[in-house]
Amino acid sequence: MLGSHFNTIIIGAGISGLSSAYFLSKKNKDFLIFESSKYLGGTIKSKKIKNFICEIGPNTVLMNNDSVKKIIKENGLLNKVLYPDEKKNKNRYVLVNNNLTKIPTSFYEFLFSKILSLKSKISLLFESFASRHTKNVTVADFIKKRFGNEFHDNIIEPFLTGIYAGDTSKMSARHCLKLLWSLEQNYGSVTMGLFKKKFKKPSSFNFPNGLGELITTLSVNLKEEIRLNTSVIKISKHGDLYKIKTNDNRTYTCKNVISTVPAFTLSKILFDRKLSLELKNIDYSPIDVFHFGLKKKNIRDKVNGFGLLTKKNDKKSFLGILFNSSIFNQLAPKGFELFTVLVGGQRNRNLCKLEPKLLQEIILNELNQLINHSGPVYMSNHYRWKKGIPQYNLKYDYIEDHIKSFLDKNTNFYINSNFYRGISVSDCISKSEFISKKINRN
Ligand SMILES: Cc1cc2nc3c(=O)[nH]c(=O)nc-3n(C[C@H](O)[C@H](O)[C@H](O)COP(=O)(O)OP(=O)(O)OC[C@H]3O[C@@H](n4cnc5c(N)ncnc54)[C@H](O)[C@@H]3O)c2cc1C
Known part of the structure; x- marks a missing residue:
């Protein structure tokens, strides 16, 4: 069945897709966004559970470029932004002999640090x-x-x-x-x-209801342009136009394509066989994310800071723990602390295959020991990212060359995914503005 023609088709409604749409809409709304799932936001998922704000994907965004500042300001979100408690935020810990040890932030601290x-x-x-x-x-x-x-x-x-x-x-x-x-x-x-060179450390931020607020705000003015539950199953090229086939058996034509889907998805739907083969080689780390809401009075060793990261020889099952409510006290109800524990990655891939209940028991046991907690868990939550974060490994140099030569050959095709030119949310927003400006100029 024939769909219709649009100037631009955006594939994926995560932050890259939605911010591209936002910047494109400054000129006109001659675009459509296809999103395979029934949700917006992709990796950004904020969930309110028993009044705890749990971030299943990113926990904070860096205010480190003009595009992020613009998107926040122009969407009326400036007065909602939550900045972390700076005194605590600079406390980041590693383990030395199983004790939380602060990473030094001044020359004086460095001299006396045991790290x-x-x-x-x-x-x-x-x-x-x-x-x-x-x-x-x-x-x-x-x-x-x-x-x-x-x-x-x-x-x-x-x-x-x-x-x-x-x-x-x-x-x-x-x-x-x-x-x-x-x-x-x-x-x-x-x-x-x-x-x-002088460097100014950028601040990070969140919102009272989590980063999902950014997604909700961006989508308000895009209701007509977003097609949920619609997967792109094939992209082909016909002269100067691209043809986009969706799972509801429609075909659309467009001048510009902005693809924001992961490498393993793009490799299946793209018309260029050579690039498809290369994209398959981009590895993604699996990550399990656990949230725990614990009563403050049951924690003997209080934590003050952003979080803890482990090293290989600490022999811990988790990669890191974020002390969410320590830096943003709005994220947990009064009298409680919120912890986010990240597990797996390249270091412990196999843990992400364990039965979640069993894994939760292991993780909770380690967390309890670390913060000296005893008592019931008031809130817990688990999410498994089977393919969480793309890896920019050494062989990526070679893959990147392939991506560049594909983009050179196929003008008006834009790859705006986190496997190309940066994974952070702020990178994604900055790339979106760059691409949208280019499209809007033509
Ligand atoms: C656990 C975790 C923690 C993180 N923490 C941070 C952090 O603290 N700070 C930070 O800056 N970054 C963090 N990141 C990275 C950051 O969240 C991501 O890189 C970023 O959100 C990616 O956004 P995106 O829109 O490019 O891709 P995605 O969010 O992956 O969006 C792509 C969208 O495309 C859709 N899609 C897929 N296939 C199709 C198809 N065939 N047709 C149509 N739609 C399709 C998907 O459903 C999805 O909605 C984290 C990532 C993870 C996994």
Whole structure:
């Protein structure tokens, strides 16, 4: 059956799809958005359970670019934004001998921190003598060469696990350590670059009802353009136009396509066989997300901070714990604390195959010991992301070349997914504005 013609078709109504639609609509609404599920928001899922605001996907967004600032301001969300309690937010912990230990944030704290040995601290002073990389390497190789093994194992590995749930011995330094890589390339050393360039740490934010508020707000003015429960099953090219076939057996034509779907989905529906084969090689880390609402009075070791990240040799079943209500007290009812525990990733893939009840028991046991909690669990929730976060591994350099040459050949086709040019929500919004402006100019 024939659908109709649109200037642009957006595939997927996660933050990339919805923010693209928002920026496109500044010129006109000659577009349609297809979303395979019955929900909007994709990975952004906020759920209110017993008055706890549980984030199943992202927990915070960085206010680190103009597109994010614009989308918040122009949609009247500025007065709703929740900023974390900054004093607590800068407290990020790792484990040293099974004790929560703060990652130093000042030179003074660094000198006395137990996270690194004296030898390792001294070796950091020699970072500027390490030679510049002439080709991309893994995160582990990059950090170990410049800062030593201990710095990698005790700080960088846990920190990046918190973002990518990845394996630093496979991850690409150029893609996953963008800032450090560019400082090294431009100044010859990271330390030198840090001295020469001034950085302002961007703040992160949420909303009183979770990040879902951003999704709800963006979708209010897009009711006519969104088609829920509609999967794109085939994209083909006919001259200068693209044909989009959906699972309700309709075919639409359009001048521009914005694809926001994961690599493993795009590989199945795309007309270019070569790129499809490459996209299949992008690995996704599985992640299980647990939420626990606990009574404050039952927690003996109070936590104050953003959260805790573990390293490989801590031998914990979880990758990290976010102390949500410590930095945003609005996310838990009075008298309670909310914890989000992330499990799996490349490090513990197999845990994401365990029966959820059994896994919850293991995780809860470890959490109870860590914060000295005894008593019943007031609220719990579990979600399994079988394919959670795309991995920018070393071989990604090669895949990226394929993506670029596909995009060069197929003008007006845009890949705006988190497997291309950044995974954070703020990256997604920034890419959306860039692409939409380009379309609106034509
Ligand atoms: C557990 C977890 C925690 C995270 N934490 C953070 C964080 O704290 N901060 C941060 O900035 N980022 C975080 N991220 C990353 C960030 O959330 C994602 O990269 C981002 O939300 C991706 O948005 P997207 O719109 O590009 O893709 P998605 O959210 O994946 O949206 C794609 C949409 O396409 C739809 N779709 C799929 N196939 C089809 C089809 N054939 N036809 C039509 N529609 C289709 C899907 O249903 C989905 O709605 C986290 C990710 C995970 C998994």
